[in-house]
Amino acid sequence: MTQCTTPGCRGRIEDGFCGVCGLAPVDAVAASGPQASLRPGPLSGPQASPRPGVPSGPQPSFGAVPPREALDQWLTDTSGGDSVHSHPISGNVKLSGRSGPGSIAGAVNSGGSSRSSRRSDRGMLGAGMVEVPLVPYRDPAEAVMANPVVAEKNRFCGNCGERVGRSRGDQPGRTEGFCRKCGTQFSFTPKLVNGDQVGGQYEVLGCLAHGGLGWIYLARDRNVNDRWVVLKGLLNAGDAEAHKAAAAERAFLSEVEHPNIVKIINFSQHPDPRTGIPGGHIVMEYVGGKSLRELLIERREQGTGDEVLPVDQVIAYGLESLRALGYLHSKGLLYCDFKPDNVIQSEEQIKLIDLGGVRRMDDTLSPVYTTPGYRVPEEELRGPGPTISADLYSVGRALAVLSFRFSFMREHPHSLPPRESVPLLQRYESFDRLLRRATHLDIERRFHDAGDMADQLTGVLREVLSDLQGAPHPAPSSLFGGENFTGVPEAGTHNADRMLGPPSPTEAATLLPSPLIDPADPAAQHLRGFSSLAVDELVPALRAMPAPTPETRLMLTRALLTAGRHGEAMDALQKFAEAVPGDWRTMWYLAVAELSTGRFREAREHFDELYDHLPGEIAPKLGLAIACERVGEHETAARQYQTVWGTDHSFVSAAFGLARIRLAQGDRSAAIAVLDTVPELSSLYVQAQTALIAVLATPQRATDAGDFVQAGRRLERIGLDGESADRLATRVLEAALGWLDAGGRAPERQSLLGDRFTEDGVRTNLDRRYRALAYRATGAAERYELVDKANSLRPVTLL
Structure with a gap:
């Protein structure tokens, strides 16, 4: 073993990779030339895990479990006059690995890269929200290796993974020979040299890199305008496994055409110069850029060695990669070997390369090529074969490696370090939760759809950008509607106190956003017409429908909860859970029901689990904040309110909630600052200003005459009607009079x-x-009371 050469890493190299950071040594990158990232082949030897796969069956559900006994007790305690029934929401309430209606279509396809309308040296990725430094297009001729040699530490048998071609004493290792373990012939000598013609069309210029299935060459296509192409050859002509892998790759890649995936142009053969046996070569487009791994290493070399890529840039790369993976999955293909080495940025475009591990989802025979540190743990235990969730697991691992330093291979080969030990994860809780869901040891708890993961990652990106740039990044949710402001008090002196007090259980439950209606539900169009009905009209209308659908039962659950008929609501929710087992909305409405009946601790636990499942959504964070506020967890509540409000200023309840927490913590100036960020175009702007005026005009909190003057000026600006203005003015004036009586002087x-x-x-x-x-x-x-009050406050005169 040798010392890792990655800047700042103290690990040691074993089998070609560092046991701490998981990266190959920097000298290996340099040895393979500037275009080492172009190798589109799977790793061989210990880095690869060839084994027969098992077909991926239906995706299992993701489980969070309120026990039946607790639910029964809840119904007994909260029925409030309703008939009491036993409601075993079949066994356990579980969250499906799929995020739900509306979260798939569009999420994968909405994150496209875009060019700025003006000339710039930076590109826009991540749904056009993130500027990343452009990676200049490299002149292909400059990428050719002067001395194409495979380092001994990277020489493994393509059949059994045994080390081959190693030196002994002063004698260098062989570049050609036979494996001592299985007898398979190996060769690490390039089969093509400058000037060779492949297929009578492609003129070879030299080697670019060496991949798991052989050498990668740069060539010109003499039949199509001398365009640059890349030829990927076999490990050696006598390797039957390599032949099979190449043939499989050829079949798959002929179907693949996506802007984020390297383009396969042709497949050509050329005789081995030694044996005369034809060898196959895949012809691909030339992608001149740098891999994400190279970008990470460059950043470390330019600093102290502990640097990582900016988190917003990492998330943008993740979104672009998920677009490509989502496309492959839609074609029935699995990528299998996602890692930073296999993603190239060229100018402002991201492309997946190294498609040697791609296989069909129903393929149970082909070997599986994966990389340690990025492969799912069950693969090492000979568990299920490659699945969509395994691809997405690798994306989660790659996001972690690129965004913070940790002992990648030695201490955390299948886990992430504790959140409290990583400043980035402490700062961005939603990013932490997304990574932990993507890389969860329990298969059921991971993402099972690239669109779902992209949807949640986009929400996380909006939170991150809002924090970094100090400005909201709102967007409509594909799963939830907006806040329900029904019942919000009008502006005025008495209602200012209500806005500064925690919402009642019923108000809190009504305020939370509702999940959107699944457009695929048979009754979806009909149910949208019920949105304007009052609850006392809505319940009978829903019950009169001849064939209740899942969405009908969910709407009925919500209506019954609003009406306070909790036992009946649980009946409807039970029927929904039986019809759609594993749907996360079962837990959502259970949490809302608990919130509406004052079971704040139970609601807190369920909203917290929903946050784990939907880390990019605002609604679970808002529910968690309200529940935490009511149980006295003010720091947690403040953190969630701040995240919601900082991301989307349409959720004004989060601003009021954060202001309440700051007042409870004695930070009056912070409460005022929060209320002052409610925009004038908001329908609750006047209420926010009314509450702010009430804070300024509280004698116990006012510090000087300026507080009362500011309160008066704000009151004059917000344009309340005569009576409301007079009532709020009397509050300000009475507070000011009390302050003067206590010795204050303006x-x-x-x-x-x-x-x-x-x-x-x-x-x-x-x-x-x-x-x-x-x-x-x-x-x-x-009237008499008000006149008496006026007389008592009237200044004393001699008349």
């Missing part, structure tokens, strides 16, 4: 709400405001 000639900021001026103002309110009063008792 600057000379300072005014407040149109009068002098003195005791007499404030009393005169209060007298006028209370008499105006008395004039508008509809009841005699209220």
Whole structure:
């Protein structure tokens, strides 16, 4: 073993890879020339895991389990007059590995790269949201290796993985020979040289790199404008396994055509110069750029050695890669060997290369080529064969390797370090949860669809960009609607206190977004017409439908919860769970039901698990924040409210929630700052300003005359009607009077709400405001009370 040459790494090289960082040594990259990233072949030897696969069956469900006894007890405690039934939501409530309706189509295809309309040295990736440094297109002729040699540490038998071609003492290792273990012939000598003509069409210029299935050559296509192409040859002509892999690759790749996947142009043969046996070569487009691994190594070489790629850039690469994988999966193909080495950035485009491991989903015979550190753990235990979730597991591992340093191979070959030990994961909780779902040891808990993962990763990217740039990055969810502001109090002095108090259980449950109606449901179009119905009309309308569908039962569950008929709601939810087992919306409505009945701890646990399952969605974070606030976990609540509000300013309840937490923590200025970020175009802007005025005008919190003056100016700007303005003004003036009575002094000639900021001026103002309110009063008792109040506050005069 030798010391790893990656900057800042203290690991040691074994079998060609570092046991700590998981990377090949830097000298290996240099030895293979600038275009080492172009090798489109699987690893061989210990880096590859050839074995028969097992067909991937139906994707299992993802499990989170409220026990039956707890659910029964909940129903007993909260039925509130409803008939009490036993509601065993069949065995356990589980979350499906698929994220749900609306999350697949469009998510994979929405993350396309785009070019800026102006000339720039940076490209836009990740749904056009992330600027990344352009990687210049390389002149192919400069990429040819001067001395094409495979390092001894990378020489393995293509059949059994045994080390071959190793030196002994002073005698260098053989580049050609036979494996001592299985007898298979090996050859690491290039079969093509400068000037060779392959298929009478492709003129070879030299070697670019060496991949798992053989040498990769640069050539010109003399039949098509001398365009540059890449020829991928076999490991050696006598290797039957390599022949089979190449033939399989040829069949698969003829079907593949995607902007994020290297283009296969042709398949040609050329006789081996020694044996005369024809050898096959796949002809591919030339992709002149750098692999993600090379970009990572370059960044470390330019710094202290601990550098990683920026997290927003890493996520953008992930989204582009998921587009390509989603395309392959839609064609019934599995990539099998995703890793940073196999993703190239050329200018502003991302491409998957190294398609040697691609296989059909129903293929149970072909060998599987994967890489340690990126392969799923069950593969090493001879578990199920390659699956979609295994491809997505590799994407999760690659995202982790590119975005933070950790002991990749030695300490965490199939896990991630604790969140508290990685500053990046501490800062971005949603990114942490996405990585842990993608790489979960339990197959059922992983992603099972590239579109679902891309959808959630896009949501995480919006959160990250909002934090990095200090500006919201909102977008409609493919799973949830927006906040429901029904029942939000009008602006006014009494309602300001309501906005600064936690919502009641019923208000909290009503406020949360609802899952969108599945457009594939037979009743979807009909149910959309029910959106304007009141609850007392909606429930009978839904129950009158002749053939209830899953979406009908979900809408009925929501309506019954809103009406406070919890036992009946659980009946409807039970029927939905039986009709659609494993759907995450079962747990969503269970959490909403718990929230609406004050079972905040139970709701907190279920919203937390939904957050694990949907890390890019805002709705679970908002539910978790409300539940945590009610159980006294203020730090957790503040973190979730901040994430929601920082990402999307349409969720104004998060701003009010964060302001409440800051007030509870004694940070008055932070509460004011949050409320002041509610935009003027928001339908709740006036309510936010009303609450802010109430905070400024609280005598216990006001620090000087400026607080009252600011409150008065804000009140004059927001344009409340006469009565609401007078009621809020009396609150500000009474607070200011109390502050003056306690010894406060305003600057000379300072005014407040149109009068002098003195005791007499404030009393005169209060007298006028209370008499105006008395004039508008509809009841005699209220009118007399207001007049008495005005008389008591009227300044003393000699007349």
